Amino acid sequence: MESGQRTLVELFEGVVARFPDRVAVTADGRDLTYRALDARSAAVAGRLRETGAGPGALVGLLLPRTGALPVGLLGVIRSGAAYVPLDPGYPEERIDWTLEDADVTSVVTTTELAKRFTGTGVDIVVLDEETGADQGSEPGEEAGENPGSEPGQDVREGRAAHPAADRAPVAAPSAADLAYVIHTSGSTGLPKGVQVEHRQVVGLFDATRDLFDFDENDVWALFHSIAFDFSVWEFWGALLSGGRLVVVPQAVARVPRDLHRLLREERVTVLNQTPSAFARLAAVDGPPLDGLRWVVFGGERLEPASLRGWFDRHGDQRPRLVNMYGITEATVHASHRPLTAADCAAPGSPIGVPLADLAFQVLDEDGVPVSDGTPGELYLSGDGLARGYLNRPELEKERFLELVGADGTVRRCYRTGDRVVALPDGGYGYLGRTDDQLKIRGYRVEPGEIEAVLLADPAVSAAVAVAHDYGESEGDGEGKGGGGGIEGDVRVLAYVASDTPAADLAPRLGDRAAAVLPAHMRPSAYVVLPELPLTRNGKADRARLPDPRTATAHAPVAVPDQGGAAGSTPTEARIAGIWREVLDLPDLGTDTDFFDLGGTSLSLLRMFARTNAAFGTDLDITVLIDGATVAALARHVDTALAAGPR
Structure with missing residues (x-):
């Protein structure tokens, strides 16, 4: 069957049939076989079907990084519905907004997290936080195969749905049905939901099959938040090949030495990282990661020179390092570029050639193709493009376009806003953005979303959010991964126009940002000015904004929350x-x-x-x-x- 006709459910069930007794998931110090994962996720799917979930429905997924996560995600997919990932670390207001935007009527979560939904009228499926099992099961029981049948307590209006033996029939999704909706930062001040279908995810792995040699012997680390689309590659990369998925706890992901230890102990073979996260891991002075075969970069610009120290110590053959440019609207990855030690001497950020399910077009400001070697804006076309934006017809019309190709055919394209240039080797180099979009910790961040939150304060007449790199300001090279020159400490800095003293305004704005925005989008400091510098066209002139390190009385800097005076001892x-x-x-x-x-x-x-x-x-x-x-x-x-x- 062609990839365009297959679904993630069919492929997963095929893997279960081939490798029923192999370990599918390692989490919380426990292993879960494909047979057990199949049973438990099928039970979740059955309960979701009882709440009305099926093809076309959107189900919220609010789970910590434990064994419950893969069970819950597979349960949603196997019910026929699509999952809407919600990071438990996000502010409640943002979680609530996402649920409302997606019109979610069911949520898969844990007992503890389910308490916040009391009285909201949304159906829930409650999973045990560690194993994803029915909480009526006895320890060691293969939940989902012989689950407890006691009903869950009323957590909302209606019922809390626990997996049980009396499963409803599971609807089979089609290849054109949605698999997930991931919300990314929006330039209008609101996040936008990107709709991705089964066939696009299946197509991603078909397009990369000949580029990698992934198989059932590989061990993948689920390092990223489920709300970040890099996790799609990690999750399905493991479970569609019969490999083992190691769920990395957030506390471990934050500490490079602990992550290094986990990768070594679990013999992880496939690691996916943003360049800045890898720089911190590479700086760890520990035993070599002998099991590692592949390191795949994505999420932000990679400067190969930053890898010089790694290549000096480990060479460039094992593990193999690969740069993959991509965006959520093109199903995680769009290009492929193997890296070698020789790349460290070349300037720029090579992103390689497009994957087989996508095509690149580089156009100038008038939409005319540029000649090779001339920078331009990247437009993507092909089967890898997402369905579009959820409930954003105007934005979808603006970003998903129909363009006439050189051969006269009309193609559906996505306008990326990224500047690239065709390189002599036949691949492409990434040059940056054509707009003001920021890259923070691997996430694409629209400054307009942050600015809208700040402008909601009546004391703020204008606001600009920018990315400021503090990594180079100290000049000590600590934590640079042996490469030097890597921009790894990028934070959001806000410039606001107000007559309110910075010491009074910043804590107030910080509280508002913390209530609405995820951590990576919150300004770390505020520069308060009487007014913002403007261009001749009346727009904020970012080039003339003062450096926060040279703040004066006319441009005071304040932190979001003082939290009590520091230094009492x-x-x-x-x-x-x-x-x-x-x-x-x-x-x-x-x-x-x-x-x-x-x-x-x-x-x-x-x-x-x-x-x-x-x-x-x-x-x-x-x-x-x-x-x-x-x-x-x-x-x-x-x-x-x-x-x-x-």
């Missing part, structure tokens, strides 16, 4: 000083979380190394897993100092 005062230097902030609070201040994993490593050096301690970064605040770190430092040298 001598240890806190010294640590707060280190944090101010690393985060490049004028002030901060004792109880403000490091990541809420705009910190990244890279800046966290820098801060921790400096703290240990300043106090002569040897604390492990894991002491901050339960809370990365000045006060928490100071307590650990004081305890270590009191214990004396070991």
Whole structure:
């Protein structure tokens, strides 16, 4: 059967038939075979069918990174519905908005997370957080094959649907039915849902089959949030090939040394990373990752020079490193470029050639094809393009276009907003954006969405959100992965026009941003100006915005939330000083979380190394897993100092 006629459900069930007793998922220290995963996800699908889910329906997926996640996701897909991923770390307001935008009437979640839906009238399917099993099952019982049958408690109007033996018939989706709707940042101030069908995901793996040698012996790490489309590649890459999927807990994903340990212990063979995340992992001084065969980059611009240190230590043959440019609207990946040590000497960011299910066109501002070697905007066409945007007809019309090709045929194209250039080797190089879109931690971020949140405050007359790289400002090269020059500490910086003092305005805006925006979109600092510089056309002149490091009384910088004065003890005062230097902030609070201040994993490593050096301690970064605040770190430092040298 051609790829355009097959579904993810058919392919998964085929893998189950081939490898029923192989381990499909490792999570929470437990293994789940394909047979057990099949049974448990089928039970979830049955319960969803009882709530009315089926082809054309959208089901919310609100699950932590545990064994429940793959069970729940497969359950939604096998019910015939499409999943709408919701990251538990997102603000409740954003989760609620996404559910409303997608008209979600059913949600798959855990008992703890289900409490927030009490009285909303939405049907829920409750999964055990660790295994994805029916919570009526006894320990060790193969839930889904012999699940408990006690009804769940009423968590909402209606019922809480627990997997049970009396399954409703599972509707089979067609290749043209939706598989998922992932919301990405929107330029209008609201997120936009990208609709992707089964045939497009199946086509992605058909198009890459000859480029990789993935098989049932591979072990894939599910490193990324399910709300980030890189996870689609990780999830189905493992389960459509009969491989093993290792679910990486968020706490582990945040700490490079812990991630390195997990990859080594689980013998992960396929790792997918944004370049900045890989730089932090590559900086870990530990045993080699002998099992690793492939590292696939995506999500943000890659500068091959940043890999020089890695290639010097490991060579370029095992693991093989591959750069894959892609966007959500083109089903995760759009191009393929193997990397070698020789690429480190060449400038630019090579993204290679388009995948077999896509074609590239490079056009100028008038929509005319440019000659090879001339930069232009990238337009994509082919079967890999998503169905379009959910409930955004005007935006869809603006971005998904019909263009006449050189052969006179009309093609449906997606206008990416990315600038590329055809290279002499036949591939393409990525040059950046044609608009103001930002790239933060691998996510594409529309500044307009952030600015709309800030402009909702009556004291703000104008707002501009920009990406500011703090990685190069310190010049110490810590955590650079041996390559140097990598932009790995990029944060959102907001410039606002207001007469309100920065110290009063920033905490207020920070609270609003925290209530609406996911962490990677929240400004880490605010520069308050009487008015923003404008171009001749009356638009904000980003080139004339003051550097936050040279702030003056006329352009004060403030952090979102002071969280109480930092420095009530001598240890806190010294640590707060280190944090101010690393985060490049004028002030901060004792109880403000490091990541809420705009910190990244890279800046966290820098801060921790400096703290240990300043106090002569040897604390492990894991002491901050339960809370990365000045006060928490100071307590650990004081305890270590009191214990004396070991």
